[in-house]
Amino acid sequence: MNPWKCIIVDDEDVDRLMVVSFVKRFPSIEIAGIYKSAAEALAALQKEKIDVLFLDIDMPGGSGLELRQKATQVPACVFITGHAEYAVESFELDTLDFIVKPLRFERFEKAMQRVLQFLEIKEKATLFELSFGGDLITIKEGNEQFKVKLSDILYLEALKDYTLLVTPQKKHCVWSNIGTLLKKEPFDSFVRVHKSFAVQKQFVVKTSAHEITLANQSQIPIGRSYKENLSAIL
Missing domain, CATH: 3.40.50.2300 (Response regulator)
Incomplete structure (x- = not known):
């Protein structure tokens, strides 16, 4: 390359x-x-x-x-x-x-x-696909397929037109921007706290003025324009 x-x-x-x-x-x-x-x-x-x-x-x-x-x-x-x-x-x-x-x-x-x-x-954008079925998401990455439980996803991270689904084991990529993804029903338990991040409420263990700490100790920044969304977590 x-x-x-x-x-x-x-x-x-x-x-x-x-x-x-x-x-x-x-x-x-x-x-x-x-x-x-x-x-x-x-x-x-x-x-x-x-x-x-x-x-x-x-x-x-x-x-x-x-x-x-x-x-x-x-x-x-x-x-x-x-x-x-x-x-x-x-x-x-x-x-x-x-x-x-x-x-x-x-x-x-x-x-x-x-x-x-x-x-x-x-x-590799054309190699990513996403489909839903109950609590499972099927993610195609190239020639591989992964089945990920929605309840295992810690947070979402935006990369322009793509979104990373972050679990304790792996970061999976889907070809969808974070805003579109959060409008889908399976992602109702996620709260957007920053232009680039949305967290799953069940994994939040601590919040401060500027960041959120998750159960795996990941620290997620809080954007000024998203602070009002914290009420959905607290």
């Missing part, structure tokens, strides 16, 4: 070079361009197919948010910025992750795992 291509856009030299050094640790990602401005990056995007954007937000001559709005053809986008206040706005633009500077490799690695997982799922 050919490596996926990315571009890096940041007007700060030190931050830009740090992202470059971190990306180079992942052999499945190739750096196709490194730019100081959104205008330079946009010109490059018109010449080459890119799979991932790593974008600063606050830049002279055009923000990273404006660039993302003009580059919706790029499947994956990660914002890396010193301005946490842009987080909510960024997730309205098909953002896979939002990292607040100062950038650390441990946090960047988590974002990369999410990006690579999404790109692999996107490549």
Whole structure:
């Protein structure tokens, strides 16, 4: 498989070079361009197919948010910025992750795992199927079929047009966005607590102002616009 291509856009030299050094640790990602401005990056995007954007937000001559709005053809986008206040706005633009500077490799690695997982799922999208039967879900992943009990699913995690069904043993992927999935009757026991997460009520053991802890110790973030949904859990 050919490596996926990315571009890096940041007007700060030190931050830009740090992202470059971190990306180079992942052999499945190739750096196709490194730019100081959104205008330079946009010109490059018109010449080459890119799979991932790593974008600063606050830049002279055009923000990273404006660039993302003009580059919706790029499947994956990660914002890396010193301005946490842009987080909510960024997730309205098909953002896979939002990292607040100062950038650390441990946090960047988590974002990369999410990006690579999404790109692999996107490549295999036509291989995923989902069907229901009582308390069982049949999931086709390539040539394999899995029967998963609905009552075993801890939480759902959104990856744009796909959703991960997370059990204590495995993460299963289905080709459906999380909003569509939650409208189906079998998922009535799930509560959406974040743009990217919905938890099954029976597995919640603790809630705080910013996250939910599940029975397997998974910690799920709570989105500001979903806090009112916590009443269904509490």
